[in-house]
Amino acid sequence: MIKVLTVCGLGQGTSLILKMNVEQVLGEKGIQADVEHTDVSSASSMQADYIITSKELAESLQDHSAKVFIVNNYFDMDEINKAIDENMVG
């Protein structure tokens, strides 16, 4: 199973919103994945295949073994769709 982390500063609000929309997009694409939301400091010690976060926080996750990619507008399903296509598919 693919493991995806959505990451924000506190792991309470923003990352959960992103998780909901990422799960929806993955579901529509028929991609099976385990999506978990967390804060930026916990993320560094968690195993994952992909990390999705904001530009602000991506820099502090550069050293993570997961592939890190950015979404700027968490409410733009087209952008999330495109980011997943570019980074996770094929």
Added chain:
Amino acid sequence: MKFLEADLIKVDVVVESAEEAIQEAGNLLLNANLIEKDYVDAMINSYRKNGAYFVLAPQIAIPHARPEDGVNEASVSFVKLKEPINFGNEMNDPVQLVFGLGASNSDEHLALLRKLTTLLNNSNNVDVLRNAKGYEDIKKLF
């Protein structure tokens, strides 16, 4: 669970800084007794410490803190700024729509975020919020 009720909405608010904008959104929750004053301080401290990552779409900020910082009930307030202001988010500044989030540990937190996400995933709703003159305009969205 309290979601954008009449006393949790304020439009055309004038602020001089991002911190003041966060304070306004927090005060709406505080005045309704949904959070404690410590939580408002924690919202501002989180901004100072973690930056403006919570500006998660163009013009939209969702400042919040942790449940243990003092939340009485899962809740969302809304402040529409009279003039947009920079929070320091390169991609999504300036901010005009500020949603104060009282984050709880309960299932209501998830339900609340689902409501907020459903609302804001629709860009027509965002336009309505940006042009809202008061609660009457906003309640039509639900």
